[in-house]
Amino acid sequence: MIKVDLLLSCGATLRKVVKNEMIFEAGQFPSYYYQVVEGKVKMNNYSDDGKEFIQDIFTAGRSFGEPPLFINERYPANAIAITKGVVVQITKTLFYEMLRNDPEISIEINRSLARRLFYKSIMAPELSSQSPEKRLLKLLHYLKEQQNETNKAFMVELSRQQLADLTGLRVETVIRTIKQLEKQKELTIVEGKIYL
Numbered sequence: 001m002i003k004v005d006l007l008l009s010c011g012a013t014l015r016k017v018v019k020n021e022m023i024f025e026a027g028q029f030p031s032y033y034y035q036v037v038e039g040k041v042k043m044n045n046y047s048d049d050g051k052e053f054i055q056d057i058f059t060a061g062r063s064f065g066e067p068p069l070f071i072n073e074r075y076p077a078n079a080i081a082i083t084k085g086v087v088v089q090i091t092k093t094l095f096y097e098m099l100r101n102d103p104e105i106s107i108e109i110n111r112s113l114a115r116r117l118f119y120k121s122i123m124a125p126e127l128s129s130q131s132p133e134k135r136l137l138k139l140l141h142y143l144k145e146q147q148n149e150t151n152k153a154f155m156v157e158l159s160r161q162q163l164a165d166l167t168g169l170r171v172e173t174v175i176r177t178i179k180q181l182e183k184q185k186e187l188t189i190v191e192g193k194i195y196l
Contacts, residue, residue: 001063001112002105004037004088010098012090017041017081023065024079030069033095036060039085044165045077054165056116057082057158063112069095082162132177135167137186140196156194
């Protein structure tokens with residue numbers, strides 16, 4: 001979203017992360033703006049019975065964790081690297097200074113936050129739906145749109161477990177539903193990979 005060179009020129013640093021590294025925990029106050037340079041980061045939390053719910057998965061170029069940064073609230077979820085990678089981080093003070101000096105960046109941040117709110121609003125009715133087919137298809141189409149893959153086959157780079165965690169379904173239900181959607185020609189499975 002924000003060019004890495006610009007962030008670095010404003011005082012940001014690159015942070016190498018390893019798989020399963022906690023970047024921040026739910027309950028902490030935010031002190032950095034974060035953006036993925038390489039790899040994948042998930043934001044998650046857990047229900048009272050310990051079931052994981054993934055809020056979103058962030059890939060190269062996407063920022064994460066900024067809403068609490070703007071309203072000075074604690075993080076409502078954890079941010080965890082799901083692959084090794086690199087994250088660029090800039091302190092809250094330097095980030096605010098950068099936004100004041102470059103209004104175009106503020107507009108881009110607003111656009112990113114609006115996209116996420118839009119996603120939450122279109123997913124909310126589907127998550128309350130009893131139909132696993134609707135939940136999965138809505139998520140898969142959203143992922144495809146995020147990658148701007150409108151005309152060619154889009155490969156879903158998430159595991160069945162991650163799809164379950166993003167939709168609130170059990171992994172067994174996801175596996176069964178994906179097979180059913182393939183029979184209905186809504187998607188294709190090639191060597192275990194899902195294509196839309």
